[in-house]
Amino acid sequence: MVQVRSGAHRYRALIGSNLLRRTGEYVRKHLAEQRCAIISDSNIAPLFGDRVRKSLISAGFRPILITIPAGEKSKTLKQAGAICEQMIAAGLDRQSFVIGLGGVVIGDISGFVAAIYHRGIPHVQISTTLLAMVDSSIGGKTGVNTAHGKNLLGVLHHPSLVIDDLDVLKTLPRREFNQGFAEIIKHGIIADAKMFKQLKVAQVYNLRATEKASCKLAPLIKRNIKIKSKIVAKDERDRTGERALLNFGHTIGHAIERAGNYLKFLHGEALSLGIVAACAISIKRAGLPPGQRDAVVDLLQRFELPTCLPKNFPRNKIVSALKFDKKFEGGKIRFVVTPCIGAAYLTSDVTIEDIHQAVDAL
Numbered sequence: 001m002v003q004v005r006s007g008a009h010r011y012r013a014l015i016g017s018n019l020l021r022r023t024g025e026y027v028r029k030h031l032a033e034q035r036c037a038i039i040s041d042s043n044i045a046p047l048f049g050d051r052v053r054k055s056l057i058s059a060g061f062r063p064i065l066i067t068i069p070a071g072e073k074s075k076t077l078k079q080a081g082a083i084c085e086q087m088i089a090a091g092l093d094r095q096s097f098v099i100g101l102g103g104v105v106i107g108d109i110s111g112f113v114a115a116i117y118h119r120g121i122p123h124v125q126i127s128t129t130l131l132a133m134v135d136s137s138i139g140g141k142t143g144v145n146t147a148h149g150k151n152l153l154g155v156l157h158h159p160s161l162v163i164d165d166l167d168v169l170k171t172l173p174r175r176e177f178n179q180g181f182a183e184i185i186k187h188g189i190i191a192d193a194k195m196f197k198q199l200k201v202a203q204v205y206n207l208r209a210t211e212k213a214s215c216k217l218a219p220l221i222k223r224n225i226k227i228k229s230k231i232v233a234k235d236e237r238d239r240t241g242e243r244a245l246l247n248f249g250h251t252i253g254h255a256i257e258r259a260g261n262y263l264k265f266l267h268g269e270a271l272s273l274g275i276v277a278a279c280a281i282s283i284k285r286a287g288l289p290p291g292q293r294d295a296v297v298d299l300l301q302r303f304e305l306p307t308c309l310p311k312n313f314p315r316n317k318i319v320s321a322l323k324f325d326k327k328f329e330g331g332k333i334r335f336v337v338t339p340c341i342g343a344a345y346l347t348s349d350v351t352i353e354d355i356h357q358a359v360d361a362l
Helices: 020-028 045-058 077-089 104-119 128-136 166-171 172-189 191-200 211-234 245-248 250-259 267-286 288-301 317-326 352-361
Strands: 002-006 008-017 035-041 062-068 096-103 125-126 161-163 335-340 343-347
Touching: 002 211, 008 211, 020 045, 020 161, 035 045, 035 077, 035 104, 045 062, 045 096, 045 166, 062 077, 062 211, 077 104, 096 104, 104 125, 104 128, 128 172, 128 211, 161 166, 166 211, 172 191, 172 211, 172 245, 172 267, 172 288, 172 335, 172 343, 191 335, 211 245, 245 250, 245 335, 245 343, 250 267, 250 317, 250 352, 267 288, 267 335, 267 352, 317 352
Parallel strands: 008 161, 035 062, 035 096, 096 125, 125 161
Antiparallel strands: 002 008, 335 343
C-alpha cells in the first residue's frame, strides 16, 4: 500500500494479488455511498466486470455496469455525455460514486465523468494495465480528447482509492504489458538513476505470469507511484513547472499518437518514440551525453518498445499536431529535457527546428 499525498488530498493505492474479489470490502472502508457506476470497456468488462460487481453487492453496494468500446477513440466528450445519461437513467445522484475498471482510457474518462457528474462525485480507480498502475491512476488528471488533440478537455479530480491487482496483468497481451515500461523508464530518466540502472538487468517482462513476477512487480509499481506522487505533491495544478517534468517524451509522443490516428501506436509505444526524440533534443539543449541517450534507447528496446518510426509514417503530421499540445503556452514550447539520467528540467529554449530534426531522425 502507498499513501498518496497531493495538496489537501490523501488516498491509498493498494498493490497486491487477489484484490478484485475484495473490492467491495476495500471500497466500503472509504465510501459510505450505496449507488455506483462501474465504467469499463469491451475488453475488460467481460473478464472482470462481474467479479467486481458481485464483490460490491456483497458489501452492500448497488452497482450498475456501463461498458464502452475499447480504445482511445472512445475517450470523447460525446462518450462521456452518453455515460452520464446512463447514470441519470439508472437513478444515480450526488450521493453516488464512480469506479473506473480498466486501463488509461477508462481511468481518464471515468475520472472525468466523476468530476462533472452533479459537479463532482467520488472516483475509485481499479487499474488493469501496468501503464495505468505506475502512472495515469496517480495524480488526479482526468480528461477526454478532441478532434484537435489529446486530453484538451479535463478536470483535476483525485481518486478516493486506487486498487492495483497484479493478477490482472497476467491477462495482458505482451505488447500491452510492455508499453507500461515506457512510463517506468521515463520516471527513471527524470528522477531515479538507480532504478534506471536496475532496469538494465531486470527480467520482469519475462516473468509477468508467475508468482515470482508479482514479487518483483509489486515493489517496482510502488516505487513508481512514489516517484510520481512526490512530483505531483510539489506542483499539483501544474503551475510551477515541477509537475511538467512528468511530460518528458510526451510532447512528441502525443503528436505521434495523433499523427497515427491513435491506431498505429499504443500510448506507451508513442511515448517511447517521444523519449528517444527528447533525448536527441537534450543532447543539443541540455548537454546529455550521447552515451546516456544510447543507454535509454537500449533499455527501451530491451522491453520491446519502438525507437524508430516506420519509413512511411507521416512525419509532417507530427509537427503539425504540436500546436494543439497543452504544453504550448503563448505560442512558446515548454519542453522537458534531461542533462543526465536521473534529472530533468523544463525549458523554453527548444525550437520547432529542434523538434523537426529530432522527428526526422526517428
